[in-house]
Amino acid sequence: MKNLYPLFNVIIALAAAPLMFGVINRIKAFFAGRKGPPLLQLYFDIGKLLRKGAVYSRTTGIFFRLAPSAGLIAVLTALLFIPCGAYPAVLFFPGDMVLVVYLLGAQRFCMLLAALDTGSSFEGMGAGRDAHFSVFSETVLFLCLAAMSAASGSVSLNGMLFTAGGRIWQVSPPVLVVVVFVLYIVLLAENYRVPFDDPNTHLELTMIHEVMALDHGGPDLAMLEYAAALKFWILASLPAGLLFPHGMKPDFFGNAALFLGLIALTAALTGALESCAARLRLVKVPQMLTAAAALSVVALIFLAK
Amino acid sequence: MLDVILMLLVLFNLFSLGSTRISASIRVVAYQGAAIGVVPLFLPGKIPGGILVTIVLVTLLVKAGILPWFLRYAQKRVNVRREEKPFVGASASILSGVAALGTAFFISSRLPIPFAVASPFIVPVALSVSLTGFFIIISRAEALSQVIGYLILENGIYLFGIALLLEQPLLVELGMLLDVFVGIFVMGITVFHISREFEHTDTSRLSGLADWLPEVKRSE
Amino acid sequence: MVFIAAALLLLLLSGLCALFLNNRPATAAALCAPACIAGCLAALFPVFAVFFSGQEMSFDLLWPAAGGLRVFFTLDRLSAFFLVPMLLLSALTALYGWGYLRRERNSESCGRQWFFFNMLVASMLSVFLAADGLFFLFCWEMMALSSFFLVVSRDEEESVRRAGFIYLAASHAGTAALFVVFAFLSAAGNSGGFWNSAAFPGPGDGILRVLLLSLGIFGFGMKAGFIPFHFWLPRAHPAAPSHVSALMSGVMIKAGIYGILRMFSVTGGGEVWCGAVLIIAGICSGILAMLSALNRRDTKSVLAYSSIENIGIICMGTGLAVYAASCGGNLVCLLALSGALLHLFNHAFFKGLLFMAAGAAGKSCGSRDPDVLGGCAKTLPVTSSAFFLGAAAASGVPLLNGFPGKFLIYLAAFCGLQLKGSGLLLPSTAVIAGLSLSGCLSLACFTGLSGIVFLGKPRSRLDRPEEYSALMGTAMISAAAACLFLTFAAPLLSFSLCGAVSAVFASTDTASAPGLADRLAPLSCVSAWAFALIAAALAAKRLLLRRRKVSFGETWNCAYAAADARMQYTSASFFYPLRRTFTFFNSRRSPAAVSKTIFFPGEYEGDDSRRIGAFRTFLSGIAAKLEVSLSCLRWLQQGRLHIYIMYIMAALLALLLWKIR
């Protein structure tokens, strides 16, 4: 029973991931003084989409149909390597964080090709920008992972976030705060949130993720959205795992609740940010991410001593 | 007596350097050849008289006879009176002739002859004659005067050989003489060709074959 | 070893025959391609024997030439590791070339091309086997020469001739450096091993060793083509016929890496500074090459740059290994070097695949400029899927064979971070950053390239393209199969990887280190699991859509109905943001070189020739300066007899006055 707990954690993640977007939207609505959509809106959408048929553009080919499923699977696979608070990941082996990041890259690969497959200039634009930002965000993510690994003395996500437990904080708290901050920036960039992208403008010109989803519909779109939610969960659980209070030894449900709370907190933070911050100019984005990279390098150097 | 001849040779050098008239320099070369030809008579060597006489006669015949005559003939053929524009003027040439003499003495002072010689001046004079020949080839523009320079150069060498190494097997010496002879002839023939092709024998204008073009040619 | 001799003989003889069949291209191809394939397969027997068993074999035959040139073959684990991809890829490219050259315009050069192709294969085979220094140089030069002739096979174009000349000059400069190295590496009397290093200064042996090692890195690096020795590569590889570019990019440039490794192995391991140099060169190549690739409007030229990038990755791994070996990081060394070798192994296949597919697409569509292509995925199923597979592998998608090598290098770097105080922190961090940055860039580059070339609508009215030749298709399919197989077979290579590593660094005991197989197995499992899940997901989707309406329409262009092909994103526009961010690196002009007409932007005119990189312009600048200064010396030969004779007199007098005293 006990060694099935990690599996349960994954199931919780699968179940709760879409909730986070609901949280974000509620927070934004709250800031805007509106009531906002229900928390479970994304569940309803996905359900509805799954019940729909499909419309494909004549321009598109096999890739367009393949991409959503492949992307979803890539993210799902990545999810299996994420430890959940006081409980280990389902799978782990030395170097699995590299695999996780590259699986996210694989999902991006599918998305970009699907976008280019439509032959629409808007989607091409979105793809170009996505490729552009990812160059920086992934590098920053790797540098953070390097810092975490140097701090925890382990070469797998499980070791960094679970085995090391709270001990990682004894190395150098301020530096780890920096790392958490940078991880949060990466989270924003990778999930196309403000200030890197504005998910709910009504100008396709300014969007990245939404515009790449323009031509998808039905089950494909459902998979796309669900994959996005899972991606948010994965990236959010890195800072969450760092911040997790390993000191108190929670039982399974307590741990789950705690972890869920942390991720919800991240989501809420994102929502708050989105409602009070504006989107950066495209030119500024690389500069911000470069600054994040610089921060993580600084963290790494401090950890190394 | 030997030293007097050597002295004369040096004077001939300076004269040939000084004169820009072709015929004059040809005459000087003839005198020089004659002087060199008689050198063996004054050598204290113990050479059978017959051979000695042969050498003297052959040398005189070639160097003072045939070659100057041929040069005169060539001069008439291509019809050049005088060195129109030598690269180095007469007085400067004479001075450099003196310099050549100095150099020759300097070098020969570093080359002590390992055996007893008739006169200590043989080596330096021979060298200076050759250097003069060199200088004439370099400083004269007329093809013919370059041939003359070459002949003077050979004279120097011949003097060296005949004055120091008379004991050397004669066949070789005469072979050398013969070669010089043929050489001068071939050169002369070439000079004829030049004068026929270019209507002049000014070798300073024979610079068509080059890897570097001066501005004047470039502009053309 | 009789197999290898047979293979060499087969290659040379068939090549010679092809030389005389110059005017009958079909016959020449039908003779040479099978001969080449057969030769490679024959040579594979002993190679596989060594590859899997591990004990080296060697034979030598005295070849009475001046200086006692001995042909001294040795086949050890390192050379076997390089030979496997070399032979397989040669066979594939021969098959491909059979179809490729069959419909050449100017058929008169085909026999010649086959001759040089087989010469190239034979010389590569013997380069990896040559144990005698002089014989190695011999084969090395032959390799450069035959590939040069293949590069200039389309010599009517000025650019091709130029590329050929630059290639020849560069490789000769490298070889000159190697001459120096091998003057010390080929002492008389070879003692069975590789490259008798009796005369070579040993470790800690002062300036001479430093000089020789750096000369070696220069000479071999000139062949490997990492920055700054890359300038010939983006010119030469696109200029060559596609099967040759595949061979050159896939295998030939690896000979440089082989040389560097072999040099380290025979001279008692590299030194820390070698590692640092290699890491820096690798990072520069990894990043700068991809940045320059963004500017290319020629598919094969992009691929050439990506080869530079991959060589850079291999260099990072090698450098990290050398560094760690001299810092006592046993595990790091093992992981890094085996990562580098594994990536080298895999790169041979996916880059070969990419070049073949690019060549096929170019043949079918009649152009290699992405911005006039597009939408050929539907008409060229085999070519396009081959290219997508290669692109996915090249951009490091974990489910394909481009990933495991990078993974091992990452792992090595992360392990390096753990060894506090060993001085490995800096190189490891650098390697991690460099690897990730170059990886992302290549992902961006390859998605853009393959998407623009094969997806969307055709951008120009090309006559409907069709698959060029079945033989080429076969070659591409088998290369793709090899890529897929290698994804799962990575753990199987671990034994020979360890062997190769221990052949380079005798110090690292590969036995004590935890097995590579355990490191690589999870990847294969995950790939298998992911493939299965994807299949399941597709099946589920089909199930869902079974009884529902699936309709087709136009692409949603934000309510603009009449969008036509010319409005699609081009590669220029796709890469615009990246180019703009990295303007500083890749071009002197701002990338927004769009000639503004009154209303609409005109043709994008980023000419590629000027963007090959600052280094080459720097070199050509030096060459120009040299030529000018030399031409100043030409007045020496100014045509005046008097001056000439004065030279003689001056020389004579100078010598006399100087020497006689």
Place this chain on the structure above:
Amino acid sequence: MAILLFLVPFAAGLAAFVIKSDRLRRRLLFSVACAHAVFSLYLCLFPSGGEDYRWLWFGLDALGRYFTAVFSLLFLCASFYAVIYLKEEKSRPREKKEEGLLFNNAPEAAFTGCLLVFLASMSLLALSRHFGLIWIAMEATTLVSAPLIYFHRQRSSLEATWKYLLICSVGIALALFGNLFLAVSASGQGPGTEISIDRLLGPGVRLDPLWLKAGFIFVLVGYGTKMGLAPMHTWLPDAHSEAPSVASALLSGALLNCAFLAILRFYQLCLANGLGPFCRELFLIFGILSMAVAAVFIIGQSDYKRLLAYSSVEHMGILCFAVAVGTAYGSMLQAANHSFLKGALFICAGNILAGFRSKKIADVRGIAHIMPWAGVLWFAGILAICGMPPFGAFLSEWIILKAAFSSGNLWLPAVYLFLLGVIFIGMTGTGIRMTFGVPSIPEGKKSFLSLLPALLLLLLSLFLGIYMPAALDGAVSGAAALLGGQG
């Protein structure tokens, strides 16, 4: 017996002047060349019982045998080409492209006769054991090769002839001085010591070192002029570019080697009298200077025959360099390779000139497309002479490089490699420009026969590159042994 090597061609040469019928004369030329080649090759590969042949001032030791074999093989191919060339010269309208002026050729009889006498005098040089005789032979080669250069009766070739004649005569005059100095230094052995190699190399002969040094300087400068060492090389590009290609091939392939042989004869004496280091130093200076000068003029050269001429200067430098760093073996091998390759290249150049009617590199494009054989041989020759495998020059230059390294001073190989690299780039750049590309003339002349000799010579060098039979190796190392070369 070996005296026939001199007598037969000499007699044939004299005969050629008087023979009226062209066909007979050409046959004579070719058959004499064949006989000469066969005989000298036989002598070289199978020295009769190792006993060197002697007859008063004549003799043939290993060195002489080797050089004779080399230039006689070259002469065989050259004469074959000459026969074809003379046939064509008779037919084609003689009109020079650059200036467009008409010119006619020297009488064919004179040309053939001079060729044969040239061969004779070279054999005499290799045969003679007396320094005076060597000098006479050398002067003779100059005098008989002058008409060869002036075959095309036109201004430029006349100018070249004049320069050649004067410069070489001056040089040889200096060499004569050198001989006299030698005689002076030998006079310690009593008056009238004949200055023959065997006498002076005899047991217990001590020469006066100072005069010997001076003599060597004079000889090096004098014969060096003939050999084309910088800075005395100035006649060489003019003569080679203006002479008909067959003459250029002989001049640079055979004559330069013979001058080198003459210098080596003197070097033997110096070695015997312990002046080895002194001579090697001078060799080093002239060698490196020649390579450098050649590099300067090869980069951006505009005339491909001049290009070949400068490459000859470079290779003469390499020969001296090799002797200087102590590998006479490499020097001998390089000499043979250079002779064959340069002969092949000049014959190709002749064909190209006949096809394109221009010596300007800029006017020649795409040889490989319209004159396939010429293109292939030309480019192969250029690569080969730059030391690319599988040709022989690769090996000999490698041997020289290793010797340079073992000489201890690391600067020598560095400079050597650098200059070779620069020259490689210059030559191959030109080669690519000429060989490939879109042809600059509609159709060339496709005659394989006139390229056969070039092919043979290239094959010879290829043979030297990949296989060295014991007899040949013995010949080379025998020659090297005379120069104190350990092989």
